[in-house]
Structure formats: structure tokens, C-alpha cells
Amino acid sequence: MHSKNLSEISQIINDELEQFNSQFKKSIWSDTKIVNFIIRYLLKQKGKKIRPLLVILSSKICGDVSDRTYRGATLVELLHTATLVHDDVVDEAETRRGFPSINAVWKNKAAVLIGDYLLAKGLMTAVDGNDFDFLRVITNTVKRMSEGELLQSSKTRKLNNDEETYYRIISDKTASLLSTCCEVGARAVTDDDIKITAMRNFGENLGIAFQIRDDILDYIGKKSIIGKPLGGDIREKKLTLPLIYALKNSSKEKSNEVMKILKMKERKMDVDKVIDFVIQNGGIEYSENAAKEYGEKAKKELLIFPDSDIKSSLLELVDFIIERTK
Amino acid sequence: MHSKNLSEISQIINDELEQFNSQFKKSIWSDTKIVNFIIRYLLKQKGKKIRPLLVILSSKICGDVSDRTYRGATLVELLHTATLVHDDVVDEAETRRGFPSINAVWKNKAAVLIGDYLLAKGLMTAVDGNDFDFLRVITNTVKRMSEGELLQSSKTRKLNNDEETYYRIISDKTASLLSTCCEVGARAVTDDDIKITAMRNFGENLGIAFQIRDDILDYIGKKSIIGKPLGGDIREKKLTLPLIYALKNSSKEKSNEVMKILKMKERKMDVDKVIDFVIQNGGIEYSENAAKEYGEKAKKELLIFPDSDIKSSLLELVDFIIERTK
Numbered sequence: 046m047h048s049k050n051l052s053e054i055s056q057i058i059n060d061e062l063e064q065f066n067s068q069f070k071k072s073i074w075s076d077t078k079i080v081n082f083i084i085r086y087l088l089k090q091k092g093k094k095i096r097p098l099l100v101i102l103s104s105k106i107c108g109d110v111s112d113r114t115y116r117g118a119t120l121v122e123l124l125h126t127a128t129l130v131h132d133d134v135v136d137e138a139e140t141r142r143g144f145p146s147i148n149a150v151w152k153n154k155a156a157v158l159i160g161d162y163l164l165a166k167g168l169m170t171a172v173d174g175n176d177f178d179f180l181r182v183i184t185n186t187v188k189r190m191s192e193g194e195l196l197q198s199s200k201t202r203k204l205n206n207d208e209e210t211y212y213r214i215i216s217d218k219t220a221s222l223l224s225t226c227c228e229v230g231a232r233a234v235t236d237d238d239i240k241i242t243a244m245r246n247f248g249e250n251l252g253i254a255f256q257i258r259d260d261i262l263d264y265i266g267k268k269s270i271i272g273k274p275l276g277g278d279i280r281e282k283k284l285t286l287p288l289i290y291a292l293k294n295s296s297k298e299k300s301n302e303v304m305k306i307l308k309m310k311e312r313k314m315d316v317d318k319v320i321d322f323v324i325q326n327g328g329i330e331y332s333e334n335a336a337k338e339y340g341e342k343a344k345k346e347l348l349i350f351p352d353s354d355i356k357s358s359l360l361e362l363v364d365f366i367i368e369r370t371k
Numbered sequence: 372m373h374s375k376n377l378s379e380i381s382q383i384i385n386d387e388l389e390q391f392n393s394q395f396k397k398s399i400w401s402d403t404k405i406v407n408f409i410i411r412y413l414l415k416q417k418g419k420k421i422r423p424l425l426v427i428l429s430s431k432i433c434g435d436v437s438d439r440t441y442r443g444a445t446l447v448e449l450l451h452t453a454t455l456v457h458d459d460v461v462d463e464a465e466t467r468r469g470f471p472s473i474n475a476v477w478k479n480k481a482a483v484l485i486g487d488y489l490l491a492k493g494l495m496t497a498v499d500g501n502d503f504d505f506l507r508v509i510t511n512t513v514k515r516m517s518e519g520e521l522l523q524s525s526k527t528r529k530l531n532n533d534e535e536t537y538y539r540i541i542s543d544k545t546a547s548l549l550s551t552c553c554e555v556g557a558r559a560v561t562d563d564d565i566k567i568t569a570m571r572n573f574g575e576n577l578g579i580a581f582q583i584r585d586d587i588l589d590y591i592g593k594k595s596i597i598g599k600p601l602g603g604d605i606r607e608k609k610l611t612l613p614l615i616y617a618l619k620n621s622s623k624e625k626s627n628e629v630m631k632i633l634k635m636k637e638r639k640m641d642v643d644k645v646i647d648f649v650i651q652n653g654g655i656e657y658s659e660n661a662a663k664e665y666g667e668k669a670k671k672e673l674l675i676f677p678d679s680d681i682k683s684s685l686l687e688l689v690d691f692i693i694e695r696t697k
Contacts, residue, residue, distance in 0.1 A: 077518040079525035165513035187491035192403040199405040
């Protein structure tokens with residue numbers, strides 16, 4: 046069965062998303078012209094907005110949306126935007142969501158500063174609303190995200206990633222924020238620790254599934270759909286789950302051959318050969334099963350909640366994330 | 372009369388500075404090896420520690436140091452270190468405090484992430500101590516610092532800075548943090564708004580004097596003392612007070628000639644000629660007077676406090692900052 050797409054899933058909270066959008070846009074502006082000039086450029090790029098969606102659905106499954114829900118959603122989306130902009134510096138990315146990245150146009154200077162600006166604005170949203178519980182969660186998340194990215198980059202240089210470290214990296218760099226979205230959404234409307242913990246764990250498992258799917262798409266996605274060329278991780282010498290599995294489960298001879306390619310300079314690499322190697326050695330299938338497994342773990346966390354349209358949306362979101370093609 | 376040096380001024384709070392140092396070092400570590408590897412490298416570089424000094428003196432003039440004082444000092448020093456590391460990306464600096472900069476050794480990737488990590492750790496210090504008043508002040512400061520740097524970089528590209536914008540830039544990018552140090556130090560031990568406001572204004576004026584002196588040293592400092600070559604601002608096409616004044620107060624012909632040099636590529640620039648132009652047209656003297664003026668404004672803010680050794684140290688600190696040679 047084909048899973049619902051994102052706009053079908055989010056239809057149930059369209060009003061809330063609109064309200065979020067208007068608050069988000071209000072929260073982002075500065076008194077400094079040059080800042081707004083860059084912000085206007087940033088706002089043209091439309092993301093999937095999965096994070097605010099998670100905040101709102103998490104509030105709704107635990108109670109009802111409140112002002113705190115919108116502030117939480119604004120906080121996480123500002124933080125997410127900040128990390129995307131910083132990530133552009135980090136990865137020397139040339140395009141992001143199909144647009145030239147901030148740093149290609151404005152250079153690293155502006156990218157670092159606008160990221161810091163967005164992070165500060167996000168935190169100020171929480172400070173202004175006296176949402177100190179949000180600040181507790183979010184500052185730890187910022188720490189984990191930077192640690193995860195740094196760990197990844199050190200493993201990338203050494204080409205020695207294993208499955209255990211892979212999971213630690215994606216938990217810190219990706220799942221921590223999705224987990225925070227769900228926790229913040231819950232905290233916005235309840236102090237029931239059982240509900241808060243369930244939503245935090247839901248987000249964590251969903252986040253791991255999300256990143257595994259992302260890493261799969263780097264091997265089997267369509268350039269025209271995902272908006273960037275395939276094999277980016279290979280070119281960056283980033284060993285993700287599909288490749289880690291394939292390297293471990295092929296003949297010594299074959300995997301040595303692939304390691305040789307990975308050690309080459311980017312322009313000399315036969316990227317297609319590595320992609321074929323991963324597919325032929327079951328790396329995609331294995332990773333798809335892993336993503337499914339984490340998706341199931343996420344779904345199980347929702348068992349404590351009675352059935353509802355909101356719960357159905359969250360369950361559909363899990364399927365969407367595991368099966369998405371971009 | 373020669374002003375006291377920094378170690379003479381800070382002698383009066385040596386015990387407190389030692390206590391701060393040990394707390395600061397404890398607060399910085401991570402569970403991730405690669406993060407600590409970079410941190411160890413960072414800790415080898417010893418800064419002037421003016422910011423923790425300000426926090427402690429500000430607490431002492433308003434009451435006595437407390438746990439909150441040390442957390443505040445840790446918070447501002449972590450934030451300051453974060454911005455230095457981000458600044459290395461920003462300015463493509465090759466050395467910082469005489470050491471090769473983080474980004475020259477670890478590249479931009481690590482510099483952005485370690486900066487984010489340090490910022491998060493600083494905020495976590497305040498969150499863990501329930502110092503939500505600090506968070507209110509500090510998040511606004513992070514915002515102002517990024518806005519100030521962005522405004523500066525936009526003016527730099529256009530080579531059209533004027534005195535009014537110069538003051539706005541240095542207030543946001545530099546004075547905001549020194550002001551925050553003094554405000555946080557005061558808030559740590561008192562809720563007397565008159566004292567808090569006096570210390571905030573003291574820090575703001577001191578910060579402006581500090582940055583003017585910094586900009587003067589780029590023209591008249593000694594490379595062996597300041598640890599970087601003279602004329603860096605000229606090479607970066609950054610118009611600071613000495614040059615802004617000289618351009619405005621020389622003949623049209625002379626200033627056009629200098630503007631021509633500023634528009635050249637870095638390696639073609641006759642930097643010494645611009646330095647001479649600034650000196651001959653009174654740019655240094657004018658800026659030194661401006662720094663003195665802001666120093667006097669800072670000192671006046673302390674009139675509400677009775678005389679004491681601590682007050683004397685703060686007054687001496689003003690003189691040090693205006694007259695320092697590095």
C-alpha cells in the first residue's frame with residue numbers, strides 16, 4: 046500500500062500550520078537591513094516543515110495546541126534553519142533544497158553569522174515566553190547536534206565507521222532534534238511524564254529512521270527529486286549504514302577494492318561502482334529493514350494514547366518517513 | 372602616569388579568578404573524544420580573560436561573589452570563546468593569539484561546530500543553575516553580536532562606513548558582550564535596578580572604548596606585541612574610526628587617492644601609505660580622544676558606588692583598556 050504524502054498527513058492541522066507560519070515569519074526579522082536581506086533570501090527556500098508539524102501533532106495528542114506550542118514550533122524551526130545554514134559552511138555544499146546555498150552566494154562569513162543570529166532568535170522566543178523547560182531541552186540538543194557532526198567528520202576522515210558509531214552519530218546529529226520537537230510539543234501542553242517520555246522516544250526512533258532513509262536516498266534517490274546528485278556521501282568519504290553493511294558482508298577482495306576507491310580524490314572516484322557494490326551486497330535492503338524497525342519502535346511508543354485522527358497522522362508520518370523518495 | 376597592567380589590576384581578585392578557571396575548565400568537556408581533542412588545543416591559547424574579570428569585579432562592587440557569579444563568568448567566557456572560533460571562519464584568519472587558528476588546522480567544518488558546541492555549553496551552564504535572568508540577557512547579546520558583525524561585513528564590502536554606523540557596529544559586536552559581563556556580574560548578587568543599570572552602562576561604554584583602542588592598534592601597534600601584522604583592517608577593507616575620520620578630514624584629492632588603494636586587491640595594496648595617511652590626518656589622535664571620552668563615561672557610571680579597592684580596580688581597568696598596547 047502506498048503511504049500518504051506529507052500534505053495529506055498534515056491536512057488535519059492546516060489551520061495550526063498556517064498560524065505557525067505567520068508566527069515564524071514574524072519572529073525572524075531584525076532591525077538590521079543586511080540581516081533581513083539574507084533572511085528574505087532564506088525564506089524563499091521552502092523546507093518540508095516536518096519539525097513544526099511534529100511539535101503541533103505532539104501537542105495535539107497530549108492535549109491541545111497552546112501559545113507555547115507555537116513558540117516551541119518557532120524555536121525548533123529557527124534552530125533547524127540555523128543548523129542548515131551552518132551545515133552549508135560545514136559541508137561546503139553548493140546547493141541546498143535546489144537553491145545555491147547561502148555560503149555559495151554570501152560566503153562563509155555571512156553563513157556563520159546568520160546561523161548564530163537564527164539560533165539566538167530561537168532561544169529568545171523561548172526566553173520571552175518564559176519557556177525555560179524548552180531551553181533546558183533545546184540547549185542540550187544544540188550540544189548533541191554539534192557533537193554528532195564532529196564525531197561524523199572525524200570518522201569520515203578516517204574511513205573507519207562501524208554500525209555502533211553510525212547510530213551514535215545519527216542519534217546525536219538528527220534524532221536529537223526530532224525527539225526535541227516531540228518533547229517540546231508534549232511539554233507545551235502537559236506535565237505528565239509518561240506522555241512526555243513516550244513522545245520523546247517516539248521522536249528519537251522516528252529521527253533515526255529518518256536519517257537512515259536519508260542515507261539510503263543518497264544511493265537510490267532520483268537526482269531530479271532529491272535536488273542533489275546521488276553518491277554525495279561517497280564523494281565526502283562518509284560511511285553510512287548501506288555502505289557499512291555492504292563492506293562488512295562482501296568478500297575481503299571486493300571490499301578492499303571499494304576501500305581503494307573511497308581513498309581516492311573525489312574527481313578520480315568511480316562513484317557508480319560504489320553504488321552498485323552497495324546495492325549488490327544488500328546494503329539497501331538491510332538499511333530499509335533497519336529504518337522499518339525504528340519506525341515500528343516509534344509506533345509502539347504511541348500505544349499509550351487512545352486512537353484518534355491525530356494519532357493516525359503520527360502513525361502515517363512514520364510510514365511516510367520510511368518510504369519517502371526525497 | 373603609566374596605567375597599571377592587567378595582572379596588577381586583577382591581583383585583588385586572584386583567588387576568585389583561580390576558582391573561575393577551575394570551574395571554566397570543568398564546564399567545557401564533552402563525552403565525545405574528538406570534541407575534547409579540539410578543546411585541549413583551544414585551552415592552550417591563553418586570552419586576556421577580561422570578561423570573567425569584569426563579571427567578578429561587577430559582582431564584588433554590588434555585593435559579594437556567589438555561585439551565580441562563577442556561572443555567569445563561565446557563561447560569558449564560553450560564549451566569547453565560541454565567537455572567537457566562529458570569527459576565525461568569518462575572517463578567514465590564519466592566526467589567533469599567535470597560534471594558527473582553529474580553521475587553519477581543523478578547517479571551517481570543525482570551527483563552526485565547536486563554536487556551536489561552546490555556545491550550547493555556556494547556555495547549559497545557565498540552564499543548569501536556573502539562571503534564567505542570565506539567559507534573557509545573553510541570548511539578546513548573541514543576536515546583537517551577529518547583527519553587528521553582519522552590518523560590518525556589508526559596510527566593508529561597500530567601503531562606505533560613516534561614524535554613526537561605526538558606533539552602531541562596535542556597540543553591537545563588542546560592547547554588547549562587555550556590557551553583558553557587567554550586567555550579569557551585578558545580577559548575580561543584587562536585584563537593585565540602579566546598580567544593574569549602572570554596571571550595564573559601565574560595560575557598554577568600556578566596550579566601545581575597548582573596540583576603538585583595538586582599531587587604533589591596527590594602525591600603531593607593534594606586530595611583535597599584538598601578535599598579528601599591522602593594517603589588517605585595511606587589507607580587509609574595513610573602515611574603522613581612525614580611517615573614517617582621516618578620510619573625512621583630508622583634501623578630496625588625498626582621500627580619493629586612498630580610496631583607490633582600498634579598492635585594490637589585497638596583494639596590490641600599499642598598506643603603509645594608508646597607515647601614514649591616517650596618522651598624518653589626525654585619525655589616531657581623534658580616535659584616542661574618542662576612546663578617552665567613552666572611558667570617562669564608563670567611569671562616571673561608578674559614581675553611585677562608594678570608594679573601595681574594587682571600585683579602584685574597575686577605574687584602573689578603564690585606563691588600562693584605553694592605553695593598552697595589545
